[in-house]
Amino acid sequence: MRHRHRTLLPPTEPPWKKTARRFLIGSGLLAMLYLYVFVLSPASCSSVQKKIDQTVEQNSRAEAGGPGAASDEERTPGKASLNLQVPAEITGETQEDLLVRDQLAARSVSGRVQKKEKFTQSLVRNGVDMAEARRLISAFESKNVFNFARAQPGQLFTLQMSDDGTRIFTFEYHFSSRMKLQAQRTAKGFAVQKVTAPVMAAPWAVGVRIQTNLRAALEAVGENAQLAALVEALFRDELEPGELEKGDTVRILVEKRTLHKKFFAYGPVFAVQLVSRRKGSFAAYRGPNGGYYTADGLSFFRRFLPRPLPGNAPPEPDPQTGGVVFPAHRNPPVWTLAPGKVVEAGWAGQLGRRVEIMHDGEVRSVFYQLGSIAPGLKAGDTVTRRQIIGSAGFSGTTPDRNGAGVLVTQAGKPVSIYALSTTRQDPLPADQLPAFSRQVEEHAS
Incomplete structure (x- = not known):
């Protein structure tokens, strides 16, 4: 009896399974294509964002003069870099720095205590706002530095204050030949002190050529960092501190004060001449009653700032x-x-x-x-x-x-x-111009 051999054929696959398999394969290919284009590819969004961040970081380091900064030969003088990398908070320009600039623009006032007059009244009579006068006196008396009930007629005081008298920046009261009371405005109020030894003051000339930044250049010749802060604040309307670069020169004439033959503080800055390869040449001279002016008597300070936030991206x-x-x-x-x-x-x-x-x-x-x-x-x-x-x-x-x-x-x-x-603050009064011009010639010589 013969047996018939049957060939076993694989079971026929339903059509819906073939369609599902093709759909899954196609979806997988699309997913891999999406992953490459938008994530793995050098032109992907994430890669482009990373490159942008890296470029911004490198530009920031270069402007700061860091290890990644471009060499001097690679820079093109006269061309400012476009920098959108700005901090979430102000860096290099704290509230103290802003106070320095306002102090430089402030007017100077001298007065004397009169008979049968409280010291608060003496300040108000010389243009100080009543509330500000009380804040100043309270700063001394609350810290037991001095009681102004001891003020005597004829005693001299000098101060720097805003035009409306609502802010005093510096204050000095000559109580006697050996005792002075001094106050300096800070972001937290008044810093006050009593000086009982004679403070010597004399004009001091210093010139530097910048290698990294102004502060380092001045410290390299033995000056205090306070002087760099004064100069940077004076030129803040014209250029940012980071815009000073290698090769720029600065010449300063300032009053330098010493106590017991040691540095005590800087007095007024009489004149500053700055030559910047990027921004040009500037010269500022102190006016007879404070403030700073060009050699022609025009105010060195702008009324309005050119931009409301950090950076130099055009609007x-x-x-x-x-x-x-x-x-x-x-x-x-x-x-x-x-x-x-x-x-x-x-x-x-x-x-x-x-x-x-x-x-x-x-x-x-x-x-x-x-x-x-x-x-x-x-x-x-x-x-x-x-x-x-x-x-x-x-x-x-x-x-x-x-x-x-x-x-x-x-x-x-x-x-x-x-x-x-481009509008400036008020120029020097005409009756002060002749004396001011002679003073400028002396400083320039």
Whole structure:
């Protein structure tokens, strides 16, 4: 009997399984393609972002003169680098630094105590605000440094203060030939002291050529870092400290004070001449009553700052408001352009977080699309020049770009922020020009 051999064929696969397998294979290929294009590829978003961050970091190190900085031959004089890497907080320009600049721009006043007059009245009579006079006296008496009830008629005092008298920056009271009382404004109040030994003062000339930065150059010739802070604050309207580079020269004439033949402090800076390969030449001279001027008697200080945040990225026009938007990286601080009074601070619909400030001369500055507003800032507050009012970011329905929007108007009409920044504070009075010119010639010789 014969047996038939049957060939066993594999079972037929249902059509739906073939479709599912093809779908899974196709999905896997698409997933691998997505992973390569958007993650692994050198042109992927993540790689591009990493390269941007690396480039920004290298540029920051180069500007700081770090190990990765470009050599002197690689730099092109006269060309400023575009740098969007700005800190979330101000670095190199603390509140103390801002006070130094305001002190340099302040006016000097001398007065004497009169008969049957309290010392507070003596200060007010010479232009000091009553509240500020009480704060100054309280700083001495609360620390048991001196009781101004001991003040005698005829005694001399000198001070540097703002034009409106609301801020005293330095104060010196000559109680006797061997005792002086001194006060220096700081971010936390007044630092006061009693000096009972004679302090010697004399003009001191110093010149340096920068290798890394101004502070290091001055310390290399035996000067104190305070002098670098004074010079940097004086030129803050014209250039940032980081813009000084190798080969730049600085010549300074300053009053140097010594106590027991040792350095005690610097007095007024009489003249500074600075030559920058990047920004050009500058010369500033101290006026008879404080402040600094050019050789022609024009004020060395601008009324308005040219930009409200760190960095040097040019602003972009904002067609929705007629203002400009200053691009920003992350959320750097935003500061005022000039002293003024806050008109409004809060949410403003499509403009997002907005701060409006009124300045002298019918000038208004409006800051909008802010990432945040400084805590406690409200309408009616008085703000100083370069005071932080918030941070850059994005809010509202203004153009979708991170930064800070600024609209400046004068008498209701839009004004260019750069045109505004070219205006200077008041020049030297005409009756002081002849003596000032002779003084400039002496300093220049």
